[in-house]
Amino acid sequence: MPWEQGPIRPPSEAGSLLLRVTRNCPWNRCTFCATYKGERFSRREREEILAEIRSLRQAADRMEELAGGEVTDGVAQEIYAAYGFPYFHLANWLKSGGRNVFLQDADSLVLPTGELVTVLRALKDTFPSVTRITGYARAATLSRQKPEDWRELASAGLSRLHVGLESGSDPVLRFVQKGVTAAREIEGGQKVVAAGIQLCFYVLVGLGGRDFRTEHPRATAAVVNAVRPDFVRLRSLSVQPGTPLHEQMLSGAFVPLSEDEQVEEIETFLTYLDPYDGQVVSDHILNLLGEVEGVLSRDRERMLEVCRRYLSLPEDERLLYRLGRRLGQFESLADLSGPRRAGVEEKLLHWRSRDRVEEVITRLKHRFV
Ligand code: SF4
Incomplete structure (x- = not known):
């Protein structure tokens, strides 16, 4: 991995450039959270973060050179084939305008304000296209x-x-x-x-x-x-x-x-x-x-x-909806009367005959955690 990355970011930051400024969670005691269990918290050194921003810029320059201007879909695919996912993510970010950056990990504001301000300014100076910088806190x-x-x-x-x-x-x-x-x-x-x-x-x-x-x-x-x-x-x-x-x-x-x-x-x-x-x-x-x-x-x-x-809804319909949703077949209640209903009903009958519907729903949910 050319640039350090933490394990998670919000779904709304899927297209954002990820910049890790701390590692893991400084609290790490919430009883429901498994994300950073067993991992030690640390702050990244300011110089290390700034060097990473410079390295991202150099890679971005090379990509733009290769593209002969703006990075396109085709160039992003070539980059993926040649260099793998982290470069592909950067290429896609550039392709979509290079606007959003997400600071990782769980509590970026534990950094002293002066340090965080230096990082924010460096990001904006190095990538003038950046308009939104976000983070967990x-x-x-x-x-x-x-x-x-x-x-x-x-x-x-x-x-x-x-x-x-x-x-x-x-x-x-x-x-x-x-x-x-x-x-x-x-x-x-x-x-x-x-x-x-x-x-x-x-x-x-x-x-x-x-x-x-x-x-x-x-x-x-x-x-x-x-x-x-x-x-x-x-x-x-x-x-x-x-x-x-x-x-x-x-x-x-x-x-x-x-x-x-x-x-x-x-x-x-x-x-x-x-x-x-x-x-x-x-x-x-x-x-x-x-x-x-x-x-x-x-x-x-x-x-x-x-x-x-x-x-x-009647109990059976609620169960059918829950199963359809967990199978990825239903997105809204209207799907209960849509073309995918029959397939989900078939599965419900199958697992019901084995008395395993709730177990299957739980298993399907754990895939998404
Ligand atoms: S990441 Fe958030 S939820 Fe998890 S332990 Fe830290 S503060 Fe709690």
Whole structure:
């Protein structure tokens, strides 16, 4: 790998250039998260990051030379065949205008502000086409930044932060060892919004399990309402083997919600959200109802209607939809009366006769984690 890369980035940053400024997660204690378990956190040296930016520029120059100007699809394919994926990713990024950069890993704002500002400026100077620089950040870290930090970061080009809010309920945050309180989530979120940096909150549906199934969506909506982030991205909890939460699930200390109960929880969450101009996004394959998307001020009722429509289906239809969704055959409830229904029905009959439908759905979901 010519350039260092971390394991994940948000789906919305699929086309972004990835630049790793820290490695792994400085907290690494959330009981539901397996992403960095067993990995040590470290900061990359400023000089190392700057050298990487220069190396990306040199490679980009060579690609543009090879293309005789702008990188095209054909040139990107040639680069893939000759040099492999990291170069192909860079070529594709150039081809699409070289605008977005995503800073990895889990909490880029733990870097001293001066260092991060140097990196942001170097990125913009080296790649003048860059218009959006984003990164993950922990809410606890955001709340510690001072007003002057935010001013510097915003003016150096930090344009969006992705924050794993997960829940706005203190008991849930404590239970999953998130290392933050609702009050600090609000404080941190409000600072980002006040700095004019776009904010994206990730909400983990089902994280409170049965014990907090009412508290979790209500309290989470209260934090969102207090902060009013630009985006609220829904994620559905699927407990991963190997995590502490999985152990708690096996011991009975955590009782997960069924998929139908998760939809009920989304309905409660949407009901308590203010109809402001923030956008709800369901851009993850684990979300059962990908149609629950829209601008709150305009589409909240429609999104609620999707939840209600699903919940009012007969049990067999809900099961058929869940299976079709996990098989990648259904994208919306309308597919229940579409041409793919017959194929999914056939599979449902097959696994039902073996009493294995739920097991198969769980297995299919784990493919996406
Ligand atoms: S802060 Fe984020 S990356 Fe770190 S352990 Fe928690 S969920 Fe995982």
